[in-house]
Amino acid sequence: MMGLFLLVGSIASAQPVTVSPEGETSTIVEGLELTQPYDTLIIKEGTYREHNLIVDHPLTIIGEGRPVIDGEKKGFILVITGDDVTVKGLEIRNTSTSFMEDYAGILIEKTKNTVIEDVRLIDNFFGIYLAETDKAKIKNNYLSASGERETSSGNGIHLWYSKDTKIEGNYVRGHRDGLYFEFVDGAFITNNLSEENIRYGIHFMYSDNCSYVENTFRDNGGGVAVMYTSNVEIIGNRFEDNWGSSAYGMLLKEINRSRIENNHFENNSVGLYIEATSRNEVKGNTFRQNGWAVKLMANSTDNVFSENNFIANSFEVSTNSRRNFNEFTGNYWSQYEGYDLDRDGVGDVPHHPVRLFTILVEKQPQSLLLLRSLLVDILDAAEKVMPALTPETLIDIKPQMNEL
Amino acid sequence: MIIALILLVGCSQEPVPIHYNSDECAHCKMMITDNQFAAQLVTDKGKAYKFDAIECMAVYYRENQNDLSGSRLWVSNYNKPGTWLDALEAQFVKSEVINSPMGESLLALPGKEAADEHVEDKPGRLLLWDEVSQTDMKKGTHR
Numbered sequence: 001m002m003g004l005f006l007l008v009g010s011i012a013s014a015q016p017v018t019v020s021p022e023g024e025t026s027t028i029v030e031g032l033e034l035t036q037p038y039d040t041l042i043i044k045e046g047t048y049r050e051h052n053l054i055v056d057h058p059l060t061i062i063g064e065g066r067p068v069i070d071g072e073k074k075g076f077i078l079v080i081t082g083d084d085v086t087v088k089g090l091e092i093r094n095t096s097t098s099f100m101e102d103y104a105g106i107l108i109e110k111t112k113n114t115v116i117e118d119v120r121l122i123d124n125f126f127g128i129y130l131a132e133t134d135k136a137k138i139k140n141n142y143l144s145a146s147g148e149r150e151t152s153s154g155n156g157i158h159l160w161y162s163k164d165t166k167i168e169g170n171y172v173r174g175h176r177d178g179l180y181f182e183f184v185d186g187a188f189i190t191n192n193l194s195e196e197n198i199r200y201g202i203h204f205m206y207s208d209n210c211s212y213v214e215n216t217f218r219d220n221g222g223g224v225a226v227m228y229t230s231n232v233e234i235i236g237n238r239f240e241d242n243w244g245s246s247a248y249g250m251l252l253k254e255i256n257r258s259r260i261e262n263n264h265f266e267n268n269s270v271g272l273y274i275e276a277t278s279r280n281e282v283k284g285n286t287f288r289q290n291g292w293a294v295k296l297m298a299n300s301t302d303n304v305f306s307e308n309n310f311i312a313n314s315f316e317v318s319t320n321s322r323r324n325f326n327e328f329t330g331n332y333w334s335q336y337e338g339y340d341l342d343r344d345g346v347g348d349v350p351h352h353p354v355r356l357f358t359i360l361v362e363k364q365p366q367s368l369l370l371l372r373s374l375l376v377d378i379l380d381a382a383e384k385v386m387p388a389l390t391p392e393t394l395i396d397i398k399p400q401m402n403e404l
Numbered sequence: 405m406i407i408a409l410i411l412l413v414g415c416s417q418e419p420v421p422i423h424y425n426s427d428e429c430a431h432c433k434m435m436i437t438d439n440q441f442a443a444q445l446v447t448d449k450g451k452a453y454k455f456d457a458i459e460c461m462a463v464y465y466r467e468n469q470n471d472l473s474g475s476r477l478w479v480s481n482y483n484k485p486g487t488w489l490d491a492l493e494a495q496f497v498k499s500e501v502i503n504s505p506m507g508e509s510l511l512a513l514p515g516k517e518a519a520d521e522h523v524e525d526k527p528g529r530l531l532l533w534d535e536v537s538q539t540d541m542k543k544g545t546h547r
Contacts, residue, residue, distance in 0.1 A: 099440055099485055176437060182507055198425055199437045205507055221425055222435035246428035246435045
């Protein structure tokens with residue numbers, strides 16, 4: 001009997017609470033107060049000028065006709081501290097900016113199973129900020145900010161100490177870093193587009209066991225940075241149009257035991273920059289029309305580059321030492337000038353992807369001026385016959401004759 | 405006259421402007437964007453090395469000590485972004501709640517008073533350059 005009452009009670013409260021500008025409940029803060037755990041809150045079309053809206057119990061929030069919550073730069077907008085909260089169909093704009101607080105359009109703190117879907121986040125300091133969360137899902141959201149040149153601009157989707165997050169199909173532009181992960185474990189990031197951010201399209205540090213699959217990172221101030229991390233999978237992504245003195249398609253620093261496969265690096269100052277990075281597999285990627293396809297610092301070891309395409313890059317590989325502890329095998333190099341007399345598809349002489357001139361530029365950047373000069377071509381030709389400065393062991397002994 | 409000028413320029417170990425969103429950290433290669441955490445050291449020959457975070461400078465300075473002896477070390481004043489403090493005189497806070505670019509959450513303040521004020525609001529531990537200079541960058545040191 002008691003159970004029946006409870007059941008009836010829960011059905012009664014399962015009626016959604018509705019907020020609308022002309023309705024009985026006209027503010028979201030009132031609406032939230034009326035909800036019980038596991039209720040649904042429906043927000044009708046309109047503009048709500050509210051901030052610091054705290055959701056501390058399980059709840060589904062659904063926007064109908066894309067209502068706008070305008071924080072009027074007065075603080076956070078939505079703050080989720082309860083488990084099992086789902087938010088869909090809203091537009092959230094204008095958080096405060098500050099150099100002391102990380103104000104966010106949606107702050108998710110110490111929760112489980114949060115879902116943020118189909119939300120537009122416009123002109124917020126931080127967009128979606130996850131701190132110490134478990135199993136959140138961030139899907140098909142649109143984040144745009146115009147923090148141009150402001151050093152105080154926040155990140156689009158920011159994760160800190162979060163576990164098993166799924167980030168899928170989002171669009172992020174105009175933030176400091178489009179996506180940012182620090183101390184994150186087991187995230188799966190797929191099908192996102194991150195472009196025109198001030199610093200990096202994606203930036204992650206100390207974040208093990210994450211997968212980045214089929215995302216596009218384009219025209220970001222510094223490209224993409226991946227640091228101090230083990231066991232990541234970076235597969236099928238595009239890194240494009242990152243130009244500038246400190247811009248990279250992807251910057252790898254202290255990355256170990258990871259897979260970098262089938263990615264596309266096009267039109268970057270440096271396609272892939274690698275420093276203090278070991279035991280990674282770099283396979284099946286295409287490097288097209290970059291200034292440098294790969295810059296490989298000599299403190300990197302046991303990385304294997306195989307089956308990659310190097311097409312029309314100004315420099316194929318550059319390094320800062322005559323020593324090399326990495327392996328290049330079975331790649332296609334458009335600058336290869338060898339021949340294939342036995343017609344087995346593999347060049348008969350090894351390819352030296354590091355030009356003498358690359359070494360000169362590494363030591364004396366101003367000499368880049370001579371890039372297209374005859375003198376440099378002659379030097380390069382001489383170096384090929386008798387290597388004196390380029391690393392002797394950095395060669396591909398099975399250069400492919402055709403693109404892979 | 406020219407010699408005097410060279411000497412003057414040569415001896416200047418004042419901080420140089422950092423071009424945020426364009427300059428690169430000498431240690432970690434990241435683009436420097438945040439004027440609350442940036443640091444720089446200026447050698448006795450006047451060459452400046454710029455860093456995106458205090459810990460980057462600490463590690464770089466330690467690793468290249470022989471080449472950098474006689475350098476002056478500068479850190480951003482967290483309370484007044486864009487202004488500089490002498491690292492040897494600054495009061496540092498290792499914060500529990502403020503994220504810095506490299507995850508060590510080290511910030512610099514002009515003195516103990518400012519630091520005490522800061523930790524009243526946001527928890528953190530006070531330390532001086534001696535201790536900060538031994539910082540390592542490694543995973544999860546602050547938790």
